[in-house]
Amino acid sequence: MAAKLILSMDGVVLHEYTLNKERMTIGRKPHNDVAIDNLAVSGEHAAIVTILNDSFLEDMDSTNGVMVNGAPVKKHFLQNNDVIEIGKYKLKYMNEQKGQATAEDFEKTMVLRAPVKTQNVDTTMKTTQVTPPPTHAATGKFEAAPPQAAVAQPSAMPAPAEKPPVPPSAAVRPAALQILSGPNAGRELDLVKNLTTLGKPGVQVAVLTRRPNGYFITHVEGASYPTLNGKMLDEHPHQLSDHNIIELAGIKMEFYFKE
Amino acid sequence: MNIHEALEIVSQTHSGMVRSHNEDSVIYDASCGMVVLADGMGGYNAGEVASGIAVSVLATEIKHRLESVRPEDRDDSGEEIGVALLRENVQKANASIYSAAQSQPQYAGMGTTIVAGLFYDNKVAVAHVGDSRMYRLRGETFETITRDHSLLQEQIDGGMISKEDARVSRNKNLVTRAVGIDAEVAVEVNVHEVQIGDIYLLCSDGLNDMVEDEDIGSTLQMLQANLPLAAGQLIEMANDNGGRDNVSVILAKVKGDFAAPRGWLANLLSWFKN
Numbered sequence: 001m002a003a004k005l006i007l008s009m010d011g012v013v014l015h016e017y018t019l020n021k022e023r024m025t026i027g028r029k030p031h032n033d034v035a036i037d038n039l040a041v042s043g044e045h046a047a048i049v050t051i052l053n054d055s056f057l058e059d060m061d062s063t064n065g066v067m068v069n070g071a072p073v074k075k076h077f078l079q080n081n082d083v084i085e086i087g088k089y090k091l092k093y094m095n096e097q098k099g100q101a102t103a104e105d106f107e108k109t110m111v112l113r114a115p116v117k118t119q120n121v122d123t124t125m126k127t128t129q130v131t132p133p134p135t136h137a138a139t140g141k142f143e144a145a146p147p148q149a150a151v152a153q154p155s156a157m158p159a160p161a162e163k164p165p166v167p168p169s170a171a172v173r174p175a176a177l178q179i180l181s182g183p184n185a186g187r188e189l190d191l192v193k194n195l196t197t198l199g200k201p202g203v204q205v206a207v208l209t210r211r212p213n214g215y216f217i218t219h220v221e222g223a224s225y226p227t228l229n230g231k232m233l234d235e236h237p238h239q240l241s242d243h244n245i246i247e248l249a250g251i252k253m254e255f256y257f258k259e
Numbered sequence: 260m261n262i263h264e265a266l267e268i269v270s271q272t273h274s275g276m277v278r279s280h281n282e283d284s285v286i287y288d289a290s291c292g293m294v295v296l297a298d299g300m301g302g303y304n305a306g307e308v309a310s311g312i313a314v315s316v317l318a319t320e321i322k323h324r325l326e327s328v329r330p331e332d333r334d335d336s337g338e339e340i341g342v343a344l345l346r347e348n349v350q351k352a353n354a355s356i357y358s359a360a361q362s363q364p365q366y367a368g369m370g371t372t373i374v375a376g377l378f379y380d381n382k383v384a385v386a387h388v389g390d391s392r393m394y395r396l397r398g399e400t401f402e403t404i405t406r407d408h409s410l411l412q413e414q415i416d417g418g419m420i421s422k423e424d425a426r427v428s429r430n431k432n433l434v435t436r437a438v439g440i441d442a443e444v445a446v447e448v449n450v451h452e453v454q455i456g457d458i459y460l461l462c463s464d465g466l467n468d469m470v471e472d473e474d475i476g477s478t479l480q481m482l483q484a485n486l487p488l489a490a491g492q493l494i495e496m497a498n499d500n501g502g503r504d505n506v507s508v509i510l511a512k513v514k515g516d517f518a519a520p521r522g523w524l525a526n527l528l529s530w531f532k533n
Binding site: 051052053054056077079095108109110111112113194195197201202205207209211212218219220221 | 300370410414433440474478492499
């Protein structure tokens, strides 16, 4: 399913364009794919280059420039729902692929097919296909292989929108450690990172991990294990509860949730 | 020190939180200093078959050949045997997978990425095809030492897209090379010198797509004294962040010097080996 551009002015939708070409031009002259007959628009104002599922907007040195989401740009990697502004005209970029793929298809690695290499008896190329394999892109201008070469293997849809991984910090209760003995007694340590190591490297080290389902302590190295509320732990991770007392390398500390 | 004492190696693999099959395969052999990881692709369980063939071909063939040759020696073409072994055996795996794919309809089009390392003579030869990676932690520096064979990497190299934009690209996971999809495959092999204290991480994209490089690096740095814990922690982080793909890691830590013995006695002994 290809991406679309929705052209509107003053809130009125004028036209919908499908991004089905490698390069679509926007401008005042009628030969443009998106022709906008308005004096504020340059003859050749901007272009959108589409490589498989990614689209890039480029300002073609227009007189009045191009904006995306209110900011002037020369080159922009388009994201779903971006609004391109040319003069008083708005072009909304839509690239949704909802319902096209199951969860299983997320992150599926697929092969971008170059011309099939059949077994060569001698070194001369027998293939008659003309499409250049993608490895020749090193010259700087990437020539997208025409659709027939980009056969997804197996016939799954191209990977849908990537949601950046949700950082665990969003859902986890904030917690801290209070040092109860030794030279740093009284000091408080907020557990803001996913991993916090405690102890002396080479002598005794434990790690406190912060996960979506809580905090855990795990022994890393050392001749003896840390104790939790007086009980010696083993090599497995142990979940921490509010007000647990940890002892490690002779230092006592209290784990608690900050609320 | 022999290679077995000089290296500590652990591996772990998980199907993730979304997929029902694990199509990744991992294998290592500390006695020959070899590590191999493959991420398979294909319908049904073809991915599992492809990655399984890849790791077993490499592991068995290389181990067998190392009984009679030394990886640091050079062959007739002047290339180090370690390098040639990796390249030839990835090509062998390619032929194997390709012919299996041709013979069974449910395996048609199956393929796999691969990343393999062979440690010898205080260096590591690294072969890879696709977007499974090898990283190195040296001191405070954590970086990839392989370059993905992917559409996105080519765009980054060509200046078409920035690294930040690449993170949200919808063309992720499109590799430009794979093992088993064509009669021939171009294998990239590079050799890197190794230092004591280095930690090498081989992983499938199930890790680096779910966890930022920075977090992988700091996890390794903090838990380097306990490699199995570090491996488990990386997998856990990938799953906690969504686990949308199979995730596998191999960690290899260099604890000592493993320079190849040189001098007339060593050469004499190796002559007998052949």
